[in-house]
Amino acid sequence: MTALIFAGVPVVMLALSAPIFIVMLTAATLGILYLHLAPLAAIHSAVFGNLDSFPLLAIPLFIFAGEIMARGGIARRLIDLIFSVIGGVRGSLGVATVGSAAAFGAMSGSSVACVAAIGKLTIPALVKNGYGRNFSVSLITATGVIDVIIPPSITMIIYGVAAQQSVALLFLAGIVPGFIIAAGLAVYVMGRARRLNIPIGEKPRLGAVLLALRSAVWSLFAPVLILGGIYGGIFTPTEAAGIACIYALVVSLLIYRELNLMDVWRIALDTSVLVAQIMILIAGAGAYGWLITTSGFPADLVGFITSLHLDKWLLLLVINVVLLFIGSVLEPPAAILVLTPLLLPVVTEAHVDPIHFGLVVTVNLAIGMFLPPFGLNLFASNTLFKVPLPILYRGVIPFVFIYGAVLILLTYVPEITLAPLNWMR
Amino acid sequence: MVMSLSPRTISVLQRVGDAISYVCLVFAAIALFVIVGICGANVACRHFAGFAFSWGEEAMLFLMILMIFAGATAAAWQGSHMHLDMLVRRLPLVWRKASIIASATISVVLLLTLSVASSEVVSALYRFDQRSVALEFPMWIPQGSVTAGFIMMAVMIVLRLVVFGAQLPKTEAELIEHAS
Numbered sequence: 383m384t385a386l387i388f389a390g391v392p393v394v395m396l397a398l399s400a401p402i403f404i405v406m407l408t409a410a411t412l413g414i415l416y417l418h419l420a421p422l423a424a425i426h427s428a429v430f431g432n433l434d435s436f437p438l439l440a441i442p443l444f445i446f447a448g449e450i451m452a453r454g455g456i457a458r459r460l461i462d463l464i465f466s467v468i469g470g471v472r473g474s475l476g477v478a479t480v481g482s483a484a485a486f487g488a489m490s491g492s493s494v495a496c497v498a499a500i501g502k503l504t505i506p507a508l509v510k511n512g513y514g515r516n517f518s519v520s521l522i523t524a525t526g527v528i529d530v531i532i533p534p535s536i537t538m539i540i541y542g543v544a545a546q547q548s549v550a551l552l553f554l555a556g557i558v559p560g561f562i563i564a565a566g567l568a569v570y571v572m573g574r575a576r577r578l579n580i581p582i583g584e585k586p587r588l589g590a591v592l593l594a595l596r597s598a599v600w601s602l603f604a605p606v607l608i609l610g611g612i613y614g615g616i617f618t619p620t621e622a623a624g625i626a627c628i629y630a631l632v633v634s635l636l637i638y639r640e641l642n643l644m645d646v647w648r649i650a651l652d653t654s655v656l657v658a659q660i661m662i663l664i665a666g667a668g669a670y671g672w673l674i675t676t677s678g679f680p681a682d683l684v685g686f687i688t689s690l691h692l693d694k695w696l697l698l699l700v701i702n703v704v705l706l707f708i709g710s711v712l713e714p715p716a717a718i719l720v721l722t723p724l725l726l727p728v729v730t731e732a733h734v735d736p737i738h739f740g741l742v743v744t745v746n747l748a749i750g751m752f753l754p755p756f757g758l759n760l761f762a763s764n765t766l767f768k769v770p771l772p773i774l775y776r777g778v779i780p781f782v783f784i785y786g787a788v789l790i791l792l793t794y795v796p797e798i799t800l801a802p803l804n805w806m807r
Numbered sequence: 808m809v810m811s812l813s814p815r816t817i818s819v820l821q822r823v824g825d826a827i828s829y830v831c832l833v834f835a836a837i838a839l840f841v842i843v844g845i846c847g848a849n850v851a852c853r854h855f856a857g858f859a860f861s862w863g864e865e866a867m868l869f870l871m872i873l874m875i876f877a878g879a880t881a882a883a884w885q886g887s888h889m890h891l892d893m894l895v896r897r898l899p900l901v902w903r904k905a906s907i908i909a910s911a912t913i914s915v916v917l918l919l920t921l922s923v924a925s926s927e928v929v930s931a932l933y934r935f936d937q938r939s940v941a942l943e944f945p946m947w948i949p950q951g952s953v954t955a956g957f958i959m960m961a962v963m964i965v966l967r968l969v970v971f972g973a974q975l976p977k978t979e980a981e982l983i984e985h986a987s
Contacts, residue, residue, distance in 0.1 A: 398913075399890050399895040400913060401888035401889065401914065402888070402890060403889075404914045411917060423924045423928045425921055426928045426954070427928065430953055431954055433868075433872050434868055436868065438871070439867055439871055442871060443843065615852075616854070620846070621849070621850050628847045647836065649835035650839050651838075654877070655878050655887060657874065659882055659888060713889055
């Protein structure tokens with residue numbers, strides 16, 4: 383009966399397309415009523431208590447900052463700079479697309495928005511250069527998820543809160559994997575361009591680079607301010623998010639003048655919905671996670687898995703497969719909130735560093751977003767660029783392998799994520 | 808239910824839904840701006856004036872909770888809460904409608920049940936006049952936004968079902984495509 387409440391009911395309700403936070407609250411309510419662990423009012427306390435957390439404040443603030451940067455010209459100038467710098471090699475346009483997706487993704491909170499914005503900007507040029515429409519759309523579909531890995535990442539903040547780990551350390555741990563994935567994608571795109579015999583692009587012209595650099599100086603300073611402020615000990619990640627909002631507002635309103643007050647108001651309204659969609663999940667997960675923990679289920683799970691005497695590598699492999707599957711059907715915030723209370727005790731028992739595990743989870747869920755057949759970005763690209771799903775499924779396979787290779791490296795070589803942390807400590 | 812209402816009534820109900828949703832979003836957006844303001848002022852005061860607002864953290868958290876439930880009310884009206892619709896979209900129309908109605912019914916019953924339980928906590932906080940540590944703000948107000956949020960979401964789900972019928976909301980990509 384307990385398994386039915388914790389797993390059966392949620393699966394049926396998810397299939398009925400019930401909102402995910404309702405699914406979690408229903409499971410928590412049924413669990414309380416069946417197990418008689420507490421009065422129903424405990425759900426209220428779990429919901430409020432889970433939201434009443436200072437690190438969580440970073441989520442609305444980073445989303446707001448990202449939306450202003452994406453619409454206020456900050457992201458676009460950074461993209462222009464990347465396009466002006468990368469040239470003179472075969473596949474430079476594809477590489478610049480990867481770089482742009484990484485830059486835009488780091489600023490925008492939505493992977494689908496990243497696919498839409500970068501795709502509309504670059505796909506016509508990629509097609510014109512001979513990359514082919516199907517490959518171009520597949521490239522955008524796969525690179526659009528890089529925002530989940532490159533800090534500041536909303537997914538990492540949620541993991542940090544769910545696992546009670548430092549968000550600043552998670553951001554730091556995400557830098558190297560983000561660069562490795564971007565580099566892997568760039569190398570693949572260059573190889574593909576060579577196979578397609580795509581002509582070598584124009585060499586970067588110093589004048590154009592300087593012009594783009596001058597225009598993008600304020601854009602370049604945004605990540606410096608955010609990450610420099612956090613690691614320089616000037617402010618916490620939450621405060622960095624607030625400062626990023628103010629910086630983005632000042633630059634977009636007063637320096638670039640691409641937004642007016644009415645635009646900012648509209649962005650704030652849009653952000654409010656986006657924030658609510660994510661944060662209400664955290665509220666629901668608070669109740670669900672509390673009940674799961676109180677029921678002793680994680681301890682039983684740890685006991686069961688320990689009794690199997692699995693090697694650490696095998697345990698991590700099984701967890702990776704589970705995460706990939708869950709990540710392809712659930713959005714990263716929901717997946718993290720549901721799985722962290724279950725998986726963290728298991729991996730902690732196996733002496734896996736929680737920060738390292740956070741990155742493993744994050745990369746898995748990023749891959750899940752474009753993993754056939756259910757990845758969210760596949761449906762987004764299908765709608766936005768009218769490429770049939772079966773073609774997209776085939777198109778993203780090479781990218782699944784690239785991300786997968788990095789995932790394996792990351793899973794079994796924890797130094798990739800932990801070395802910058804040790805260096806920082 | 809939908810069949811028995813005249814188009815005029817449905818149009819009025821849609822305007823009501825839009826208005827409630829907009830008011831909630833206005834509250835949420837104002838809360839967001841105030842949070843940004845407090846956060847920036849706190850950092851500036853700490854570095855340049857040597858003091859920080861002891862109440863800043865509490866105020867920002869209470870505003871965030873208000874913002875979440877106000878935004879969630881608007882999201883309930885838009886039908887944009889995160890959900891998994893890839894299976895339902897492939898069902899025959901009758902089954903699709905049935906599953907949407909079932910999901911809405913479960914949501915409304917659950918939210919109303921939880922709002923009753925939640926109101927017990929809030930009324931206890933009000934009776935004992937419990938206040939926050941730094942801001943000394945009555946705790947029933949921020950905690951009451953949870954109760955109000957549950958009720959408002961239930962209302963908006965019913966209103967949405969009446970106005971739009973058993974339809975799936977547009978996906979994010981469809982909305983972006985429509986906007987462009």
